[in-house]
Amino acid sequence: MTQWVSANQIRANFSALMSEMYQNEVPLYGDLINLVEDVNQATLNQQPELKVQLENTGELPRLSQERHGAIRLGTAQELSQMRRIFAVMGMQPVGYYDLVPAGVPVHSTAFRAVNAEDLNQSPFRIFTSLLRLELIENKQLRQVAEDTLAKRQIFTAGALALTEKFEQQGGLNQEDAQQFVNEVLETFRWHTEAPVTQEVYQSLHDQHRLIADVVAFKGPHINHLTPRTLDIDAVQTGMQSRGIPQKAVVEGPPRRKCPILLRQTSFKALKEQVNFSDAQGSHTARFGEIEQRGVALKAKGRQLYDELLAKARQLLGRAPDEDNAVQYEQILAETFAAFPDDYATLANQELAYFYYLPQKNIDYAVTAADLTTLLAQGIVKIEPIVYEDFLPVSAAGIFQSNLGEDGQAQYQSVSNKDIFEKCLGAKVLNEIELYAQIEQQSINRCLEQLNQQIVVKA
Template sequence: MARHVSCDDIRTRFSSAMSDMYRTEVPQYGTLLKLVADINAQTLYHNTRGEDALTTRGGSEMARIEIERHGAIRLGTPGELHTMRRVFAVMGMSPVGYYDLAPAGMPVHATAFRPVTDEALARNPFRVFTSLLRLELIEDDDLRARAAAILERRQIFTDRLLTLLDRFDSEGGLNDEDATAFVIEALETFRWHSHATVDAETYHAFHQAHRLIADVVCFRGPHINHLTPRTLDIDATQQAMPEWGITPKATIEGPPRRNCPILLRQTSFKALEEPILFPADEGGKSGEESGTHTARFGEIEQRGAALTRRGRKLYDQLLAASRDATHGLEGEAQQRALRDAFLDFPDDETTLRREGLAWFDYQPNEGASVTNVAALPRDRGALVEALIEQDVIRARPITYEDFLPVSAAGIFRSNLGEGGAQQYAATDSRAEFEAALGAAVEDEFALYEQRSERSLSDCLAQLGLAPDA
């Protein structure tokens, strides 16, 4: 029997092929990658501490940054979401977190498909923010019915891909030939198609209701709308973008610049205005009508420490309190006001760890040993602090692997233009989303806690200390 290709390998093959495809479709994406690589090299050259932090885990963190990408797609039906979960399962990616963007003016809710184990994340942390259109938020009854009918008729997956999904499910994996075919077939779902599936009048009706609705409903599939590389200094990247012929959005989304980065900061360049063709019927003869569509853009991100529930609660409180101070501001003025609003959020690793605001993983320092076990505190928390102070173990912040709904909405709005966002009432639709998905989404906080606890237990065991010490 042919040997199965690992899900990690298939994920790497797919993300690489996706990057190549997107570079061809959106040439400015290639410029973005060169810019980020240049900024990362400069950042490491001028910050040896940063390089040490990225190489303390066997070099895996720096290696993963070089290939790290996240993409985003928007789906139209529960059936599409259900099948997409199966597609990502082949690549070892699970749905993590639930994001309701309706309160932020977007008629979608979402999850992020990504690897969840330490080993898989180290190999390739490819993640895809996957939104599902909420048809019930289209207020016009006729427009909502037309959207449902259009989406019901389309098939975004090739027949060959569906066959391969069945094979993966029945056999528990894919051999090398089938894995290659899977990547080719899956790419077709994410490919850009310049031909709309509806006439210009229908497109503009959806576009007027909400630009995201037009983007989801009026095309053959959920074209990947951005691929995001990870930078080590998003402020430097933002400043350098115009020098590389790229116009950035005015404001970086997420927390302010800090000594100890937390969560996720993002910026982007404005969505491309791309030529499309609408089917037309002129005098009984079929033809085509030209038009334009904006959906795909370039995005850059900087990732910091994953916060505990307590840390995230404080972050959300400070973010909400900052809105009055930052309203109407852009650029450095906005960032300065945001930094002032976040002065109450500790900005050193020791305080973040001791106050339980961020998650850390733990490793013994090379050559370290415990010589006087009896003198160590019995309380586990005090024990950890004592070992850190004695330079026996080191603690490093765990990288945040997920997303921020407010930031995602901010990126969406900046690329939709004026009038892109609407007002939608907040409703709890997680149960409906998970029903469509065919699975429960993973709790990101639990994943970080498990990783931290696992690393600490392993660390203490390597030092010969009882897990319950």
């Protein structure tokens, strides 16, 4: 019987090769990896309780290999084929992200594993955006963009053939799996040769830098890779001390004792040489990002987060940047004082998702109705379920900080989930439902273990 290579292993191999490739292409990313590793080790040494928490949730082994990347696609066909390729790696489309209201002409999803055990084995994610060509105002330029994208094939023949083979036989053997990873990697590689003239590139660039980044190249080069840190503020300071040009403001919630959702920063995009079809020029798009992940929030918690973030930005009066970074951080911290900052309260107020772990034997049967009491008595403890997804405002902020001052635009049209799913060829999964399933499974296991360990009194 043929032994298929697990999707987790294929995904892990691809993630490792992608990181190696990007480090060779963007050496500053290697410096960033070294900084993050130093900060993570120092944080674990200083916070032994955090190390225990990560051990309990299974996250500690994955920390050093954790990455997410981002790509930008140009057509529905590219998106649909990318979905099939990621399926070989056990990655499914999770969440719908509308970046158009923030002035970025794309809508997106995140391809990732969905099972907690699979995520701990390989937490690789790709934030995948589809360009909204209809938002190009100039009809003639829009046609040029459509024609240019129609001519390109971003996947190798080998990648497509092995994807089809996987779909037909239900897996890939060791040789095919390795070849598949090598073939798919070519899609994400940087190409200095551009298939358009410098004039066409500039016209696309003038519409929006991101449009030029998608249309003017042979493929969707990976535009950033993101390691996970345990202390993003230390990384932000460390970038400055190591001469890495960092973003002015950390996106997301403020620093907290109990991190929530996602905080992100980056080093600024690099200016790279490009050979257009008629001249030499340059392009600025690829950068290095860092993230700190916290507990996933329930609908009630997410609503509170969105309200407080909107309030902070309203009080600031304009988008955060280098000039008002200190002021924004202060406003953000003051505003988020309204968000509970201890795990027990987050659980009791139904604001966040947790794993439930039995700690003591009991002599009576229990149900889910007893959880609050069991937690208070120390019979059960909770550990945070890490947020595996993204934040539209933060994603737009990262995009804009690396697209320059003209990286934001105003669009009358807004993105549409139904249109995106039609292009994708599948429904996107609801991330809130996934977290709810993980928590419920944890509760069920916890109660089952407690009831199996009932100590009978003599």
